[in-house]
Amino acid sequence: MSTVTAPAARVAPAKRPARAIPKGRGGSPVRRAENRAAYLFLLPWFIGLFGITIIPIAASLVLSFTDFDILSPPSWIGLDNYEKLLTGDRRFMNAVDVTIRYVGFSVPLILVFSLTIAVMLNRGLSGLAIYRSLFYIPSLIGASVGIGILWREVFGERGIFNHFIALFGFEGRGWITHPNYALDVVIALNVWTFGASMVIFLAALRQIPNSYYEAASIDGASALQRFRRITLPLLTPVIFFNMVLLTIGSFQSFTQAFVVSRGTGGPIDSTLLYTLYLYQRAFVHLDMGYGSAMAWLLLLAIAAMTAFVFWTARYWVFYGDR
């Protein structure tokens, strides 16, 4: 980066003298003491970062090239785990398929649902804080084991959902134990946790100046036109933000499918999300090397997906200041 020297005539009178750059590498003794104190305070975070994030991530990369059952020392097998995953593992391909369907339905549904509710709540509703909290609560508890168990009971063959639809003459079934419907139930549980996205949309909606809407109204724009021409374009950065977060989070979903299927990913692997299969291989069958390879493939897939979404952003995300 180059430094541009401004013409003398345009230089504003200095309000205070420019700060002198210390000559020594560490600055003054006081500055050095401050730095030491800062690093001391940061030390617990650094220990955590390296101890439970960086080093385990690096270790998992090494382990992905080994045959490791956690109870015996690992043995080096090169790319065998990756080769088997990509060419000879039926359940892996099934888990990829289930996860893509899960992400593909969950993310758009959450975006549409949370945006719709946010727009409704943004219409000067009285008791907004209460409604906002009510809608937000599921996103806090939705990924918990307790809610997973509740969901399993609600959509079980003798669950309250079947009693409810029976009032309208519909015949119930075991929604979580039938391969055609089990994934839908897990997706519904994920969509139910739309509150976090909704709160972000709500905050973004409040940032849009009323004058835009007033000007559009004077010009005769209908409510739908105002939404399409003003709200939606100005919300695209937030839609983009929510989409990236939801996509990454949905790829990593685990608890809901684990609890609803009692850890099996069944019936017939219909709820076998990628992370659930990874867990089964690593912690049920003690195939840690294989599990590590799966984790790295997931990391690469999420990175590729995120990069793709970022690349598309230039075509549909509108930043007002550009």
Added chain:
Amino acid sequence: MSARQQSGFGRAYRQICTTVAAAAVAGAIGAQAPASAQEELEGEIRFSWWGGQLRNQKTDQILQLFEEENPSVTVVRENSDWLPHWDKLTIQSAAGNQPCAIQMQTRWLATYAKPDILRPLDDLLEAGELDVRGIAEPVLQSSRGDDGQLYMIPSGVFFFAMMYNKTMLEEAEFELPSDSWTWDDFAQLIRDIAPKLPEGVNPTHNMGREQDSFVTWVQSQGYPVFEGTKLGFPEEVTVEWFEYWEEIRKAGLTDSPEEAIADNGSLIEESNIANGRTFVTNRPPNRLDSHQQVMDAVRPGDQLSILPYPSAEDGTTGMDLGANGIAIGATCPEELVPVAVAWINFFTQDPRAAAIYESDNGVVAVDRFQDEQANGPNTSRGQLEQILIFQEVAPGAKPINWPSGGFAAMTQSLNQAYDAVAFEALTPEEAASQFASEMDDLLN
């Protein structure tokens, strides 16, 4: 017994084929009191076990007695549910932090039976430190690892059986099946009794996906379940099993596939058998009392009972038999090993401990307690039935040599394969092939 049977049942089968007779021998040779009984014990050990609330209470009660007798000893309680117990033990073992005393089971023993995870117990047995009086030698021998070393002292012997509604059977005016009933007899009974059962009652739970039923079928066909880390039976046996259950299911005599999956993992309070919605199912016999308690509330007057699995047409039985016991963690400090040994001796040999535990986790392994419980005035009907059926089936039982990870692999692969058949996504042949290849993948 056929040659193929003999080749497959392995070490445990050879050693357990005469359980009752060997129990007498073990009782005779094990009359020596343990040396550690005289020592002053001190220190703190951790003991991990699995079980629900009732078993936790019983175990804690026994631990309190043990601590009262050894005031310088503290036992840290680490209890979990069944699956978390193994998850926790795996992580603890990987970190070298396993408890001194660990509840263990023969089905999972192969995974952990390594000297750097569990402490081999042969030296303690030879020195007379560990007290194994009254434990049948075949049961004790089934607690050895692949390396031949002893890793666990058995405390209870378990088996699987069928649980049925005795009242429904009597009201339908049917006789209790004879001891030598066959799988065909079972199917015929289900067909005959179906019209006479109360409305809405499933004649049978669909056991096609049930691992304990399947291994019994395999062994009753004359094959071992495993030969080392390979399946010991051909795919046709699996195909026949799937076809057997499909015929019953398609005749409308089982619960629906969805209901069968839900019932498989359900709590006792929610289970179809305890709620009078199924006539017969597969359940561990030690749960008879718990199921009966629920039934007493839901359908007062109805009585549940247990009976052994059917055998093949030629009379070959296939009952599996396993043992629960206590192992010592390899990382247990040497100075605490005597404390762990004393706890094992107390848990398995003290009459007060046996009276409290009441064969809660398998029939008590020590023969004199078994007899006491069978004849005791306070023994519950469920415990009594369990002990009597155990004594009936034990001589002909065929304990499976589960390879490392074999139990989890079998449960998962069978569930998937049969569910695919029941939901008509695969034919029995395709599902059997998938089952075999996935077992091979997971075990090798």
